[in-house]
Amino acid sequence: PESAHTTIEAEIRYGPYLKKIAAEMERYRGVREHRIPPGIDYARVPSISREEMEKLNAARPDTLADAEAIDGVKPSSLIAIHVYIKKRGKALFDAPPPPGPKRENDAEQVSAEAKA
Numbered sequence: 001p002e003s004a005h006t007t008i009e010a011e012i013r014y015g016p017y018l019k020k021i022a023a024e025m026e027r028y029r030g031v032r033e034h035r036i037p038p039g040i041d042y043a044r045v046p047s048i049s050r051e052e053m054e055k056l057n058a059a060r061p062d063t064l065a066d067a068e069a070i071d072g073v074k075p076s077s078l079i080a081i082h083v084y085i086k087k088r089g090k091a092l093f094d095a096p097p098p099p100g101p102k103r104e105n106d107a108e109q110v111s112a113e114a115k116a
Contacts, residue, residue, distance in 0.1 A: 031064060032063065032064050032065040032068065033065055034063060034082065034085070035062060035063055036063060036067065036081065040081075040084075044084070045077075046080060047076065047080045048077045048080060048081070049074075051072060052074065055070050055072055055073060056070065056073065056081075064078055064082060067081065
């Protein structure tokens, strides 16, 4: 049948590519829980759009899995963040966190403390 022929042809043509993507996805699953340094400067991470940078700076995710949950952050940007952290190493974790609240709840707490 024609559909079986098309399926076999697609597997031959795209099989190696699909295997490579599957392997990359499996490796990424292993790093999802890697921590993101609190002092990371997303402006220094190559390949991240301005919009993604703004969203990441506003959310200040703790892990790559948290960053993945942010609407509009592309998988390629998550990989770029992981590579950036891996290359910079411990120095990123030693950097002080940026000023200002980390999350909305923190902003409310800071606001409440300021009023007290």
